[in-house]
Amino acid sequence: MFLYEKAPAKINLSLDILGKRQDGFHDVEMIMTTIDLSDRVELHLLEKDTIKVSLESRFVPNDERNLAYQAANLLKKEYQVSQGVFIKIDKSIPVSAGLAGGSSDAAAVLRGLNKLWNLNISTEKLMQLGLCIGSDVPFCVYNGTALVTGRGEQVIPLPAPPSCWVILAKPNIGVSSKTIFHQINVEELWHPNTQRMVDALSAGDFAEMCEAMGNALESITFYNYPEVARIKEKMKKSGAYNVLMSGSGPTIYGLVEHEGQAQRVYNSMRGFCDEVYMVRIIG
Incomplete structure (x- = not known):
């Protein structure tokens, strides 16, 4: 079987x-x-x-x-x-x-x-x-x-996010979660507003969801791997609504509502990063 x-x-x-x-x-x-x-x-x-x-x-x-x-x-x-x-x-x-x-x-x-x-x-x-x-x-x-x-x-x-495209870009490095978590000083971290994201998902509000995105680990990973920060800046300039690092990195992703715009962000990142993906949210 x-x-x-x-x-x-x-x-x-x-x-x-x-x-x-x-x-x-x-x-x-x-x-x-x-x-x-x-x-x-x-x-x-x-x-x-x-x-x-x-x-x-x-x-x-x-x-x-x-x-x-x-x-x-x-x-x-x-x-x-x-x-x-x-x-x-x-x-x-x-x-x-x-x-x-x-x-x-x-x-x-x-x-x-x-x-x-x-x-x-x-x-x-x-x-x-x-x-x-x-x-x-x-x-x-x-x-x-x-x-x-x-x-x-x-x-x-939680309710699924509003339908949208996700463009992911991963630099040619691996990041150990243990290494990043070992460097955490909670008092020095920036803290996202989790409840704001819950409310945005409950309302099905794409723009508000993008505004509420946040990752407290970005500063640590960016300090250790400056190329990850550069990918985030590049993707922001490429036209994604908002851009964030996933987990402890190094993958950066951006959210886009329409396929044509997603394709433009994807094409822009392809010339900047080896591993780039354009997929849908299914959550």
């Missing part, structure tokens, strides 16, 4: 850091939504009690360090599953990009194996399990659009 699961990327419409927790993680307040840029995860049941991961990416391991592998291993141990699984991942989401590609792959494995192994685990329980793998995994299990708080375990559904 086998099945396919779509593993969509996410962008942060708003990202705030509230403080450091006793467990070493940070309390976050984020609004995330999914976009139409996805990995494809293929799951094949094996009689042999083993987990195998296959993907064509020299930047992503295919052993126990892989988050998809960890997701399968977690379910096997938690529910005493003796069947094995072969996981084939077709990567389209850039790696170490602030788009939760690895987390989304792990979430797809949790959802898919829940069906293939007939475990009948609730979405809420899958999200709890996902937190053992990474802070973005609970949201990726849920998908859609949500306010995410705590260290990522509290996922509160």
Whole structure:
């Protein structure tokens, strides 16, 4: 038996850091939504009690360090599953990009194996399990659009954003979230207005949504990687309504209502950055 699961990327419409927790993680307040840029995860049941991961990416391991592998291993141990699984991942989401590609792959494995192994685990329980793998995994299990708080375990559904285009530009670097979070001084951060974004989504107001966009981590990533700041400035000049870094970076994205304008921003960025994508919000 086998099945396919779509593993969509996410962008942060708003990202705030509230403080450091006793467990070493940070309390976050984020609004995330999914976009139409996805990995494809293929799951094949094996009689042999083993987990195998296959993907064509020299930047992503295919052993126990892989988050998809960890997701399968977690379910096997938690529910005493003796069947094995072969996981084939077709990567389209850039790696170490602030788009939760690895987390989304792990979430797809949790959802898919829940069906293939007939475990009948609730979405809420899958999200709890996902937190053992990474802070973005609970949201990726849920998908859609949500306010995410705590260290990522509290996922509160929100209305989908107004229909629009997303242009993404990723420089030829990877950014480690751990490195960026290690440099956080909460008192020195700029803090976006999360409630303003919630209100904009509730009203379906595209212009207000763009105005409310904000990411408290931009200043840290821009300090460490000035080329990311340059990409943001270039995209702003190219005509996007508003431009923001997703997650801890380095991907920069801009929102545009109309396809013609989105195409112009996309073409402008293609001459400035190697990896550029033009997709829709699907959250």
